[in-house]
Amino acid sequence: MTVNFPLVSVIIPVYNRDRYLAEAIDSVLAQTYPAIELVVVDDGSSDRSAEIAQRYLPNLVYHYQPNGGISAARNTGIGLAQGEFLAFLDSDDIWMPDKLSQQMEAFTSDPNLEAVFGYVQQFYSPELDETFRQRIRCPEQPSAAYISSAMLIKRSAFLRVGEFETELKTGIDISWYARAVEQQLRQLMLPDIVYHRRLHETNSGITERQHANQRLHILKTMLDRRRQSNLPQTTQEI
DSSP states (O other), rough: OOOOOOOOEEEEEEEOTTTTTHHHHHHHHTTTSOEEEEEEEEESOOSSSHHHHHTTTTTEEEEEEEOHHHHHHHHHHHHHHHSSSSEOOTOOEEEEHHHHHHHHHHHHHHHTTEEEEEEEEEEEEETOHHHHHHHHHSSOOOEEEGGGOOOOOHHHHHHHHOOTTTTSOOOHHHHHHHHHHHHHHEEEEEEEEEEEEETTTTTTHHHTTTHHHHHHHHOOOOOHHHHHHOOOOOTOOO
């Protein structure tokens, strides 16, 4: 009997991540789920990211664009993607091999689901010295991750919530997920680790700290919208 597996489009935005990109791509191509389309959007890299990505042709779609930020790169990838489901992976992180298989099993068990998340385990990148490790804390325990790299979502549901906001430099996933909650996204959190988040000196969460006030603005905007619509006034799920 022939089994038709829905196509999952995986989008990796990359900007000057030649040191880590191959590991991210390998973790997608090693997925146990059989129907995957990988789209790598090069957001104006000036290092060897293009060379590394194109080594994997024709096993991925490679697209170059001028630098516009991670949201713009993800949104471009969505436009190029053909899949019924969408998934995202940052170019310095690594998926567990059964990430997509586990999440697709959840969709099969409950067809009404729109998005499935999982846990993240953070780790220090091997090249880091002790000074950095003492400055940036790496949680020992995995945690529930309501962010894009841990998510598998139906394309229709993603488009209902809307694209990533290109004007933001930080808090991009927080802002998107807040809108998803407000629109009552039907979601599930798996109890398993689905990806490993790399801590290194050029993490966007570290390099964009000067934009930390944007996170406060996002949370204030979210709470204001919830007051107006009588939604619960909590940020716990973010």
